[in-house]
Amino acid sequence: MSDYLIEARGLSKHFPIRDGLFGRSTGQVRAVDGVDLAIRPGTIFGLVGESGSGKTTVGRTLLGLQPKSAGEIRFRGRDLATLSKPELRALRPRLQLVFQDPYGSLNPRIPVGEAIGEALLEHGLSSRDELRERVLEVMAVCGLAPYHYGRYPHEFSGGQRQRVGIARALALQPDFIVADEPVSALDVSIQAQIINLFAELRERHGTTILFISHDLAVVEHLCDDIAVMYLGKIVETGPRDALFGQPRHPYTRALFSAVPVADPDARRERIVLQGEPPSPAAPPSGCRFHTRCPQASDRCRDEEPTMRPLDGTHRVACHFA
């Protein structure tokens, strides 16, 4: 057994670009390109990055919802690729996903009580008699009332639906949850409640969570470890305090300098990046960030930086950091 609940090595996911009459592959979108991740049990791991950096793809590939192009995923030390289909299905309840969109992720024709409970029956984790009891329990944990049981998704607000989505994942008592931007579709006041719900899960049940977000304030508040993604690669990773205290990668610095501070007198350097992120279908040579990096040199254009350990688990992929 390793120290990590879930580990990914060199994880890649490339999507072919199909074109023409016969759908020939004319290129690849390298959504995720060689990502290493290791998440300790009972912690919340934050994955941050701008839109299109491959965060969602990392989450879904980790759960085996999409076949990976390369690399290795180990859950409790077991390589997921070696599992047969029935074994993988039996493992499903252990690995859960909370969706970003609380509207699209619930079937409009299924009452929420059934939506939360159906997988319990399906995997034989509950008998028919105690099902209702179990579902109501988990609904209570997520802040839903018993009278919500027979209601349909369209009768709920966005925040309540997100609670249903979380309850659906929690009912299976998973070891690992990928929360894919679970609060970005919600009002700020509701966001706080949902975030606290995740924090509570970690304290009470020791659930391990991969928390995908582009909201740095949320990640700083919630996560134990953080990884920053840019264009399909992790550029910097480490414990929260190390990362927020001393960001080393120029991209991380630029990102963190954009976090608003609740002090009107604070004057900070605001790093504004120039240009748009390049297309993951044609990533730049060398360091992928060199086209926008304020410190880029010739070396960055030619040579791709590898992940270097700094102190402890803090690691960075930059020639100059």
Add this chain to the structure above:
Amino acid sequence: MTTLILRLFGQRRRAEQLAGRLAHAHSPLAEALRRLARNRLAMAAALFLALLVLLCLIGPYFSPWRNDATDALMINRPPSASHWLGTDFLGRDVLTRLLMAGRISLTVGFASVVLSVAVGYTLGALAGYLGGVVDLAVMLLADLLMTLPSLPLLIIMGAVLSELKVPPDYRIYLVMVILSLIGWPTLARLIRGQVLSLRERDFMLATEVLGLSTRRRLFRHLLPNTVPLLIVVATMGVANAILNEAYLSYLGLGVVPPTPSWGNMMDTANSLIDFQRRPWLWMPPGLAIFATVIAINLLGDGLRDALDPKMKP
């Protein structure tokens, strides 16, 4: 039915309550029924259709005439107190025949849609869900059938039936099969498209995350979401099938005498004398076809608006 009657007497509240109790109180289906109950035009159309069906079913029993009883002394008589819609060239009562024809035309329309739904829905759903070669084969066949202009095709098939000397009793079943052959490709295409788009929705990915069985994913999650579309398309399909049956029978290639149908009753309009002097022979079936098709389409529009407000053009 009760809903309809309550609605008619202005008891909207009670009608809606009843509609709510029919399905689960707040299910999308119950809410759709409530929306439908508020649509006056659609409810009027539904009521008209219900009355028409009722009339065709029990009307002939109250008629003093048998639909195939000829009377050599009462040929081509205009409407009178004893024959409300007059008599035809064999002295048969037009009203009684109209109602009997209604049974046939409605049955043919309805049954052919049930058939084409059975074929079209199954093939469409399979094509959408399985994709690949199945999808390609089904869609190729559907496209092929859709490219053939339906009227000439119907005429050719009707002519073949006539040539084979199929007895009139059997013919109506064959007409149903022919009509469903024309009807299924449209339905299959629509259902396939719906399944394709549903498959990509987050809640279908959720069923995979939860590790649900294929059976449950298909029959509890995917297919129930295609039912609104199915209801709407099938309803409109009945109108189409009734029209197609009328074309065929009018041309003498569908339901053939002595079995009455609205289409073959219109046949009398082919004769100049009947057309000019004896409108009671062809106007009633013409109006029946017209009113039925309009009513079904209005009901279909109402259903579409009620089931999925987003589908509204």
